[in-house]
């Protein structure tokens with residue numbers, strides 16, 4: 423059966439060159455980067471080369487990068503680590519209503535402990551307003567965290583402008599850039615951020631490895647305590663093979679990012695035009711222009727996103743109803759509710775996310791099959807009859 427993967431926002435396959443770069447670090451170069459002998463020093467060199475490459479890609483300095491187990495850990499470290507280090511300064515955080523759960527859930531934990539969290543809303547396209555962020559600031563605000571681009575609807579936020587506001591007020595500013603690093607330009611200075619999270623498996627690196635950028639001088643508590651790895655900022659034996667893989671993935675993205683993004687925007691346009699042409703009563707979610715090159719998200723009225731997903735899966739096409747993390751729960755996506763969709767419309771949403779190996783024929787295959795699937799499901803839908 424033909425198989426078409428259109429769920430790159432959930433995870434991407436490794437680039438074969440990434441796996442090739444990693445392989446020696448499982449075998450002859452398996453050393454612990456903290457060991458003093460030759461095995462250790464060889465691993466240490468690979469670790470520091472990877473750090474330098476990752477830093478350069480972000481416009482950062484090598485000592486401002488720590489390697490983590492992924493986007494979730496980087497985000498958790500920011501929320502818990504900054505509030506811990508700045509407990510004497512205040513207890514208020516500003517974030518958005520459409521963050522990934524790896525930001526929202528740590529914030530909820532802090533709320534239970536007495537912290538104040540403001541979740542600023544977004545407009546119908548999913549954009550955070552700089553004014554609203556500014557208005558939310560109090561003299562107790564110690565951290566602002568706004569994602570660079572949303573993982574469900576693809577909207578890209580005005581991070582640089584929000585960063586300027588944060589800097590004027592002397593408040594740390596973090597961005598969850600897991601969906602953008604490797605796909606669109608990400609430079610910590612242009613974005614005016616103090617902290618930034620990224621994750622390897624979203625840009626053709628391995629799973630279970632990520633990084634956190636911490637601007638020099640920023641106070642942040644440790645997330646994992648133990649050994650003194652990462653200058654005592656993150657304990658645990660370095661996952662050298664994965665870190666080498668992440669750096670290789672960075673290198674490959676750096677080489678070809680513009681061309682890749684252009685190709686994806688062309689495919690994205692075909693879907694954004696083609697779906698409403700072939701299917702009545704659909705709504706594009708997310709900003710029409712300010713969106714990730716690889717992201718398409720539609721609400722398809724009168725039917726359930728899950729039913730569409732499962733029907734497409736039987737045809738070999740993998741898509742998502744939103745975020746892979748919520749797809750097992752029955753609650754509609756908090757992101758789709760935040761842009762103003764009612765529950766029924768939010769439940770009928772489909773995310774199509776493309777990547778390095780998506781071909782025009784894959785998009786065509788989806789455009790041939792999706793209308794048939796929708797027509798069949800709508801024919802059985804009591805909501806559609808009542809329309």
Ligand SMILES: *Cc1c(COP(=O)(O)O)cnc(C)c1O
Pocket residue numbers: 431432491492493494495522524569571572573598599600601621622623624630631632
């Ligand atoms: C995938 C994702 C994460 C989580 O990253 P992991 O490396 O899977 O823990 C965090 N934020 C966003 C926006 C994501 O898309």
